[in-house]
Amino acid sequence: MSKDFPTREENYSEWYNHIARKADLAENSAVRGCMVIKPYGFAIWEKMQATLDKMFKDTGHSNAYFPLFIPKSFFSREANHVEGFAKECAVVTHYRLKNDEEGKGIVVDESAKLEEELIVRPTSETIIWDTYRNWIQSYRDLPILVNQWANVVRWEMRTRLFLRTAEFLWQEGHTAHATQEEAEQEARTMLDVYAQFAEEWMAVPVLKGVKTANERFAGAVDTYCIEALMQDGKALQAGTSHFLGQNFAKAFDVKFTTKEGKQEHVWATSWGVSTRLMGALIMAHSDDDGLVLPPKLAPIQVVIVPIYKNEEQLNNISEVAIQIKADLEKEGIRVKYDDRDTHKPGWKFSEYEFKGVPVRIAIGPRDLENGTVEVARRDTKEKQTYQQTDIVHKVEHLLENIQKNLYDRAVSYREENTRQVDSWEEFKDVIENKGGFVLAHWDGTSETENKIKAETKATIRLIPLNNKQEGGKCVYTGNPSTQRVIFAKSY
Amino acid sequence: MSKDFPTREENYSEWYNHIARKADLAENSAVRGCMVIKPYGFAIWEKMQATLDKMFKDTGHSNAYFPLFIPKSFFSREANHVEGFAKECAVVTHYRLKNDEEGKGIVVDESAKLEEELIVRPTSETIIWDTYRNWIQSYRDLPILVNQWANVVRWEMRTRLFLRTAEFLWQEGHTAHATQEEAEQEARTMLDVYAQFAEEWMAVPVLKGVKTANERFAGAVDTYCIEALMQDGKALQAGTSHFLGQNFAKAFDVKFTTKEGKQEHVWATSWGVSTRLMGALIMAHSDDDGLVLPPKLAPIQVVIVPIYKNEEQLNNISEVAIQIKADLEKEGIRVKYDDRDTHKPGWKFSEYEFKGVPVRIAIGPRDLENGTVEVARRDTKEKQTYQQTDIVHKVEHLLENIQKNLYDRAVSYREENTRQVDSWEEFKDVIENKGGFVLAHWDGTSETENKIKAETKATIRLIPLNNKQEGGKCVYTGNPSTQRVIFAKSY
Numbered sequence: 001m002s003k004d005f006p007t008r009e010e011n012y013s014e015w016y017n018h019i020a021r022k023a024d025l026a027e028n029s030a031v032r033g034c035m036v037i038k039p040y041g042f043a044i045w046e047k048m049q050a051t052l053d054k055m056f057k058d059t060g061h062s063n064a065y066f067p068l069f070i071p072k073s074f075f076s077r078e079a080n081h082v083e084g085f086a087k088e089c090a091v092v093t094h095y096r097l098k099n100d101e102e103g104k105g106i107v108v109d110e111s112a113k114l115e116e117e118l119i120v121r122p123t124s125e126t127i128i129w130d131t132y133r134n135w136i137q138s139y140r141d142l143p144i145l146v147n148q149w150a151n152v153v154r155w156e157m158r159t160r161l162f163l164r165t166a167e168f169l170w171q172e173g174h175t176a177h178a179t180q181e182e183a184e185q186e187a188r189t190m191l192d193v194y195a196q197f198a199e200e201w202m203a204v205p206v207l208k209g210v211k212t213a214n215e216r217f218a219g220a221v222d223t224y225c226i227e228a229l230m231q232d233g234k235a236l237q238a239g240t241s242h243f244l245g246q247n248f249a250k251a252f253d254v255k256f257t258t259k260e261g262k263q264e265h266v267w268a269t270s271w272g273v274s275t276r277l278m279g280a281l282i283m284a285h286s287d288d289d290g291l292v293l294p295p296k297l298a299p300i301q302v303v304i305v306p307i308y309k310n311e312e313q314l315n316n317i318s319e320v321a322i323q324i325k326a327d328l329e330k331e332g333i334r335v336k337y338d339d340r341d342t343h344k345p346g347w348k349f350s351e352y353e354f355k356g357v358p359v360r361i362a363i364g365p366r367d368l369e370n371g372t373v374e375v376a377r378r379d380t381k382e383k384q385t386y387q388q389t390d391i392v393h394k395v396e397h398l399l400e401n402i403q404k405n406l407y408d409r410a411v412s413y414r415e416e417n418t419r420q421v422d423s424w425e426e427f428k429d430v431i432e433n434k435g436g437f438v439l440a441h442w443d444g445t446s447e448t449e450n451k452i453k454a455e456t457k458a459t460i461r462l463i464p465l466n467n468k469q470e471g472g473k474c475v476y477t478g479n480p481s482t483q484r485v486i487f488a489k490s491y
Numbered sequence: 492m493s494k495d496f497p498t499r500e501e502n503y504s505e506w507y508n509h510i511a512r513k514a515d516l517a518e519n520s521a522v523r524g525c526m527v528i529k530p531y532g533f534a535i536w537e538k539m540q541a542t543l544d545k546m547f548k549d550t551g552h553s554n555a556y557f558p559l560f561i562p563k564s565f566f567s568r569e570a571n572h573v574e575g576f577a578k579e580c581a582v583v584t585h586y587r588l589k590n591d592e593e594g595k596g597i598v599v600d601e602s603a604k605l606e607e608e609l610i611v612r613p614t615s616e617t618i619i620w621d622t623y624r625n626w627i628q629s630y631r632d633l634p635i636l637v638n639q640w641a642n643v644v645r646w647e648m649r650t651r652l653f654l655r656t657a658e659f660l661w662q663e664g665h666t667a668h669a670t671q672e673e674a675e676q677e678a679r680t681m682l683d684v685y686a687q688f689a690e691e692w693m694a695v696p697v698l699k700g701v702k703t704a705n706e707r708f709a710g711a712v713d714t715y716c717i718e719a720l721m722q723d724g725k726a727l728q729a730g731t732s733h734f735l736g737q738n739f740a741k742a743f744d745v746k747f748t749t750k751e752g753k754q755e756h757v758w759a760t761s762w763g764v765s766t767r768l769m770g771a772l773i774m775a776h777s778d779d780d781g782l783v784l785p786p787k788l789a790p791i792q793v794v795i796v797p798i799y800k801n802e803e804q805l806n807n808i809s810e811v812a813i814q815i816k817a818d819l820e821k822e823g824i825r826v827k828y829d830d831r832d833t834h835k836p837g838w839k840f841s842e843y844e845f846k847g848v849p850v851r852i853a854i855g856p857r858d859l860e861n862g863t864v865e866v867a868r869r870d871t872k873e874k875q876t877y878q879q880t881d882i883v884h885k886v887e888h889l890l891e892n893i894q895k896n897l898y899d900r901a902v903s904y905r906e907e908n909t910r911q912v913d914s915w916e917e918f919k920d921v922i923e924n925k926g927g928f929v930l931a932h933w934d935g936t937s938e939t940e941n942k943i944k945a946e947t948k949a950t951i952r953l954i955p956l957n958n959k960q961e962g963g964k965c966v967y968t969g970n971p972s973t974q975r976v977i978f979a980k981s982y
Contacts, residue, residue, distance in 0.1 A: 030558075031562060035558070036558065039637060063533050068525070069525060075588070087589075088587070089586065092611065093582065096579070099577075118581070
């Protein structure tokens, strides 16, 4: 595999697209804006799913499944919600095709028009709260802690693999609570779950905070989020958790009887992460030679490549390789032994490097003589020779080390690219020429936020949780400010 | 929970609906024909998914994900395929809503009409084979062994929870092969996987066979299937595996270069099971007191209920119960300890009986004195007293025993309800009054099959694999026949 794609420096966007496609993660489909997630990419997503699913269950949640379609009228019930989603809805209007009578092939059967149009869910608050009305009568029915793994559709005009697609896969948690405090706590707990997953599994450090009114989810009282910094200096929102107040309970008339016998509206949260995380994973760690994967999410953690000149050598090497594979697998390590005779070792080296396999073990005739193997790590490209007898221990240690190194590297990058800024000139200069997170004072108005966005494309990514309160002047208007917030250009 | 629903004898259909809804498996949604799968029902489906997914991976398959939408024109490419699915398609025609200018609320934005309508996938052969064209150049790219877990939509007019819904969840395997033999082998291998899953996990015995032309999948050369017998004497198709020949490769122009350098069309299979299996599971084992679940798929395998008069008793019982729970969980058994003080033991007994929990352990003050517990099994309702010291061993044995008993019971039922029939009068009598599988000679024509269906509603469920060849006369026409086939009314 020759180097046939730009470096990050040359063309970050092309670099990203090339890795996503050529590392067999995903590709565009024949349907505008919809992607195909290929087996190698899907295997990473499955590991994300399994890990998150366990974290959700460990925090008391169960999975369920709600309809793909939402009656159009449901959307109108919550005013902000419809405002937020109406412009990007796939609408089902008919339920039958037929042979055209004039021989023009298959056409929509106009006699099979739906009385009420159905929207392909862009998110499921409305259909779920319509359902919860029947599930909730008394405080004894609360809390409801439900999650759904599903596909959703938002008709985006400009799409990019994983980062922004018309259809994407995600999970959406929808919980119902008796009190405001409990719902707010739930929203923050799930934010912590997301942050823990991003940092411990994806090796992606994230900031935790709350969105401004401008960036809030359509229908939420508060939107909490985690934001990560990509290698081009742009921020990526990696997960959101919404405190919905009683908005959807009121829109769908969901009340419960309290212990004291009173009727009250139910409190709600919703929270989600999507296949967008795949985009974050690719961009956070990969380099100019291709994908770099954190070991915990890599479908193949170790690849073993034999180096041989004839079949006898291959047979001898295979004996050792298969034993090492078995020994590693016994420790729960995911190993591939690639003994295909259709490709040369050099080709295989490039291939697995490009696909981000964390550890490569090469075994040649000399190694057989010495009882050694050559071990290369993907993140730093370092190679070392180890004794075969010691290999399991070394590889276990190495995988942990790579996981940690990727995280540390990303933290350093973020630290180098987080800047405190106090003047409008400096603000524009940093956003335009350096990127990264910018900590600046803001006067707290949407108007100022909009103007800054119009002039620089930077938005307020979040107001950090437990943010330090300090007097200052808004970087744009000079009006009084009580705290610094995080600005960045973003995906 | 009082007995407020009909017996199987009184009204089988109502009995089924009641269990599906009231055991918290599923319910109808606000969207016509679409169901909500509730957490308890979804937990069963998750176990099915996890088990099947492992079986697919153990037979060499990987998961991937393809678009929800299919361009209308794709359907027309394979003539039988469009014929089979055109009449039940949800069609997306627009991609935006807007506020009505005359104040009538939210309406479809007519200016956002799609150039080509999109079909919500009823199955994915077309979009997948359009994708495979780019994945396959050479024999080296084959086989492709891919599976997808997804939702699909078929606009059924008459729907029933799990058995027939407009949207359902399923998996669809789509494989590509260099030779006819390999593809046929794959189709039969996956049929075996389905049969093994049905029998070993669901405890549902199935017949394996091939469909007649009438009942074949739209676009298949051969459709293999597994068929199970429900307690009302009707058959249920529980899984299908299709040998598609080169039909889709030709429709989507998917060719490969053979080892010898020739260009040939690729051979294909597809295979699927769906949430319909939940319907089969409910109907196969449940009784007039509610759901009965095979232990291997039960979300809760053992429930422990304390019987107490005061808090001190509860505390003492809880100590024992929590220890037993921990001991059982150490062996991988799924246990719930229900110490809620909002419900009485009798209510809990009925509740878990109705929800099909295989084993119930009750612990009262007398048990504490004697070091015993009372163990009840759901399938036979038998109760026994065991020593606490012996409980893990006894429960493990009991769960195996229940799993086996459910299977054996279903096999006996099927044997009692499989009848060899040689005259048309007898055929009509058995189909009308007894149900079950009917083994009868058939002259091999679609015409006869259609007439039998019109007169009796019975169809040929399958021609058994490796069917015994024996001369005879068609039960309907009297024409010569070479084998008996399986007739039944079906879901």
